[in-house]
Each structure stands twice: as C-alpha cells, then as structure tokens.
Amino acid sequence: MIIFYIPFAAFILFYINQMTFRLCEQKEIPDDRQPKVYRTINILITILLISSYVEVLFT
Template identity: 90%
Template sequence: MIYFYIPFAVFILFYINQMTYRLCVQKEIPDDRQPKVYRTINILVTILLISSYIEVLYT
C-alpha cells in the first residue's frame, strides 16, 4: 500500500504547487507573500494526505 501511496502523494503535491503558482500569477500576489502561500497550502495538503493514508490503513 505504501509503495502506491508515496508516488501518488508526491504527484499530488507537485500538481498542487503548479496550481498554487498559477493562483499567485493570476491574483498578482506579491513576491514577498508567495512563500507564505506555498507553505500554508503545502502544510494543509500534507495533513490531508497523511490523514487519508491513516484512514485507508486502518479501515
């Protein structure tokens, strides 16, 4: 299960970062605020991925 989930999680994080970049460009977010946006989104997505893995693991 973990051999499938880790590449899937990396793909999801990569794709979310691409969408975050497009959001920053479209909304014209200043360069000094972009790291905060990336950090927040990456932390939230990582929490989601970990919680979904735990849910799948224990059901």
C-alpha cells in the first residue's frame, strides 16, 4: 500500500505547489510573503495526505 501512496503523495504535493505558484503570480503576492504561503499550504496538504493514508490503512 505504501509503495503506491508515496508516489501519489509526491505528485499531489508537486501539483499543489505549481498551483500555489500560479496563485502567487495571479494575486501578485509580494516575494517576502510567498514562503509563508507555500509553507502553510504544504503543511495543510501534508496533514491531509497523512490523515487519508491512516484512514485507508485502518479501514
């Protein structure tokens, strides 16, 4: 199960970061605030991926 989930999670994080980059460009977020935006989104997506893995694992 974990063999399939890790590449899936990496793909999701990569794609979310691409969308975050587009969001920062579109909304013209200043360069000094962009790392905070990336960090927040990555932490929330990582929590979501871990919780979904745990749910699938114990279901």
